[in-house]
Amino acid sequence: MKNTKKDTKKQINFTIDGIQVSVDEGTTILEAAGQLNIHIPTLCYHEDLCVAGNCRVCVVEQEKLKSLPASCATPAAEGMVIHTNSMKVRLARKHIVELLLSEHNADCTKCYKNGICELQGLASQMLTGDHMFLDLVPDHKYTIDMFNSAIIKDDSRCIRCQRCVRTCEELQAVSALGVAYRGNNMKISTFFEHPLFEVVCTNCGQCVNRCPTGALIERNYIDQVWDAIYDTNKHVVVQTAPAVRIALGEALGMHPGKIVTGKMVAALKRLGFDSVLDTDFTADLTIIEEGNELLTRLKKALLDKDPNVSLPMATSCSPGWIKFIEHTFPEFLGNLSTCKSPQQMFGALVKTYYCQKRKLDAKNVVSVSIMPCTAKKFEANRPEMRSSGYKDVDFVLTTRELGIMIKQAGLDFESLPDEHFDSLMGASTGAAVIFGTTGGVMEAALRTVYEVVTGREIPFEGLNITAVRGTEGEVREASLKIEKTKPEWKFLDGVELKCVVANGLAHAKKVMQDVKDGKAHYHFIEIMACPGGCLGGGGQPIPTNKDIRTKRKQAIYEEDMGMAIRKSHENPDVQLIYKEFLGQPLGHKSHELLHTHYTPRKRY
C-alpha cells in the first residue's frame, strides 16, 4: 500500500469488500479501492482535475446508509463498511450507464472514438445490449461544431461529465467551455454558443485528451495523408516532433515512458513517406534564431538604451500559448519572439531549401507533421504560415492519428527494427529533444546563449540546467549570472539573466499577470500551453495523467543524455543550412521564412 506519509497523517481504518484497509485521512473510497486493486468504474473522474461527482457511475454501498455515495467524492471515514459490488450497486450502475446511453448518440461505428470510448467500455462491461430505457436522442436538438480546423465538438456524443469544462478552467484558465442551460437542456457550450473558432479556445486539445467519449475529438487528416502518400506525383515529407517519440508507444500498446524513436522512423518509412525527417532540426534552428533575437533585444535594451525594445521576451513555440496571449494579453504581442514554431520553420524550409537541394518542385511536395498537439493543426492553417509561397505544413497529425495509421497499415510496431531519420534536416541534438518538456526550450537556449556570449560551455554538470527544468503545477523562476564575456558582449558582463518557466495556461496567465502588474521582472519567459509541456500535449495518447507525464519526462531527459550532440549550435545540419541557404541568424532569408507576426484577438 502506498502509505509513504504514515507518521504525518492520521490513519483511517475501514472495510472495503470485507478487506480491512488503513489509509491516510482524506483518501477517498475510490482511491482506497484502487490501492487494493479493486477497480470501481468512473467517467467524470480524472486524476488531473477536481472531483465533480456528477456522473454517479462510481457509487458504492455503505452499510447503514440508505443512499449510495459516489466513491470519487467521499472520503473514507473510520469504521465505514463499503461494498463495491453489491446487488444494489450493480443495478444502480447499470441504470446510470443505461441513462447515459439513452441520451447519447450511440452510433458507435460512426464514431472516431469507437473502441477507445470509456462509455462504450462500460456499456460492454455491463452488457447493456437490451437498452432498458427509451431513446432520448431524437428529443434533443444536438449540434456538431465542425467549423474548426483542430477540434470537433459533437454534442450528441456528450455525457455532460464536465471533464472538458474543468480542464479548460482549472488547467488552462481559458474557460472557453462552460455549462449552459439547465435540466434536460443542460449542455456544454461556449460563450453565447458561438462555434469554437469564434471564442477564446486555444485549440490546446487538453479537453480532447480528457473527453471520455467522442464529444470532443481532433479533426483528423488521416485519409488526406494516405491520399498524398498514394499519389505517385507527390513527394511526401514528414517531420516528427520531439514529444511524439516518447509517447507513441502508448498508442500502440506499450508502457508509458518508452523511447521509440527508431521504431517510429521505421514505421513512417513503411507507411510510405518519401522522406522521414525530424522537427528536432528546426528546434535547434529555433534556438539559434531565438537566442540571437534575445541577445539582440538585450543589446538594444542594455547597451543602446532603446526604450522601445520589448522585454521580457517570451517563447513562441507553443501555438496554444500564442492564441492564448493573442486573446488574453494582446498588449504583450510585441514581447513574443517573432520566431515561428519549429513545425512552421520546418514546413517553410521543406518547400524551399529542401526542394532546392532535392531538385523538387514545391507544388508537388506535401509536408506532413506528426505533433503531440491539436493547436498545431490550427497553427498550420494560419494565413501568415505561407511564406514559402505554399502552405508551409499541409497536414498535421497528432500522435494518436499516427498510432491509428500504423495500426491501419498492419504493422507490428513493437517488433519493428530501429531506423534512422533521413539526412538533410534530419539531424538532432539533445537540446532539441528537450523541447518536448517544460523548461526544455529555456535550457536549450541557455546552453547556446551562454556559449555564444562567453565562449565557454554553460557551467553545469553534464550541461543539465536543472534549475530551469519546469515542474508541473508550478511556475519556476531561475537566474543565471553571466560573467567573463567575450569582448563584443561586454555589456552583458555581470548581468543576471532572469528567466521564468511555466507550463499549463493557468500558470502562463499568472506569469503574464505578474509581468503586467509590474510584480515580476524577467528577461526571458518560456511558456508551454500544456501541463508538463508538449509531452502532455492535447494530441498525445489517451490517457494522459500526472504519472504518465512523469514517465514521458524521464524518457525525454534520458534521450537528451543519450545524444552525441547536446547543443543546438553544434547540429551539423543547422550549421550546413546557414552556410548553404540562410546566411546568418536573423538574416534576410530567416526573416522571410522563419519569422512571423501575431494578431490581436478579442476575449469575446
Next chain:
Amino acid sequence: MSDTKLKRVDLIFGEYSNVKYKVLTDTIKRSSDEILDDLLESGLRGRGGAGFPTAMKWRLTAQAPSEEKYVICNADEGEPGTFKDREILTRVPRKVFSGMAICGKVIGAQRGYIYLRGEYKFLLPDLMKELDGYNEHAKSIGLNFPIEIRLGSGAYICGEESALFESMEGNRGEPRNKPPYPTTSGYMGKPTVINNVETFVNVLMIMRLGPIQFKLLGTTDSRGSKVFSVSGDTPIPGIYELELGMPLDRFVDEFGDGDTKAVQVGGASGFCVPRKKFKDTVIGFEGVPTGGSMMLFNSSRSMFNVLHNYLEFFEEESCGQCTPCRVGCQQLRKGIEAVKKGDKKSLYLDQLMKLAESMKITAKCGLGQSVANSFSSIVYNFKEEMIY
C-alpha cells in the same frame, strides 16, 4: 365528518412583543450553551422539510473551528404549492431576523444573509425597511451581526443548500458533493447554519415561551406547530398554522371539498397519499413530513396529469449535472407517456419504479433523490390512471 376541529395555533404569526426586539435583546444575554440546551429540549426540527434537529445543526457549527461563520436564512421557497415563507416575511419579518441573530450569537457568526427567492422581489422594499430597523437595533444593543439580503434568480435548485451557496458566491447554482456539510464548509467554504425561514421564527418563539410550553404542541417526533400552505381542491385555500402530528383524515375533513381522492403532502418532491390511507397517515416526521405544502385533489383530477406536471417541472428544474436526475427525470416523464399511449406495456411502469428507486439512492442532491417520492407514490397508488 368529525366534530373536533384541528387546533389552530398562533405562534408564528402572533403579535410581536410590546418592546421592539425584546426577546432578542433578552436572549443574547444568555449563554450559548443555555440557548442550545433550550433548543435541544424543545425538540425543534428544521421546517424546510428534511427535519434535521436544529440544536444539533447549530451545535456542530458552533464547534467547527473557524474565525468566520455565517447564518443563512433560506427563503428560496420554490417547492410547488408552498407559499408560507412569503407570508412570514411579509407579516413577521422581525421574528425571522431575531431568530437569525440568536443563531449568530450561538455559533459565533458575524454576518447573516437572507437568500430571497427571485420571484419574491416585490417583498424587497418593505423587507429592506424592516431590515434597516433591525441593523440599527442590533448596533444599539452591541450585537455585531448585520443581516443582508441576497436575491435568487428563479431556479428551484438554488433552494438546495449547497446550490444556494454556489449561487450566493456568484457561481452556477449546482449542488456540491457532501461531505463536507455546511456545518463545516458552507458559504465561502466556512461553517454555516442554513435554516428555513420558519425555523428561525420557531427558535424565537421557543426563546420567548420556553421549551416546555413549545413541547406541549405536537408529538414526540414532531414538536411544535407548522405553517401549512393549503391549496388545490379545497373551499378554503390559504395559510394555516396547525399542530404537527395530525392525522391526515382530520385534515381532509376540515379542508377537503368532500370529494378528496388524494393529498400531495410536501409539494412535488413530497408524497401522494390516496384516500384509503388518509386514516393511517400522520403529518409529521414520524409519518409523512412536509415543508408546508398540502395539495388536495378531488376525483375530477387525473393523477396522470398531476404526475406528468411534476415530472416536467423536475425535468426542467434539475441542474442537469448528475446523470440520475438529468436523464432519469426525462425517462420517467417519457416513460409514463409511452405507457399511456400504449407504446410500452404496463409492465414498463415497474421498470420505471426501479429507476426511480435508483435515482433516490444515487442522485447527488435532494432534488434528484426526492423525485421518486411523488413518482412512486402516485404510480403505486394510481396505477390504473397511469395505464388507461
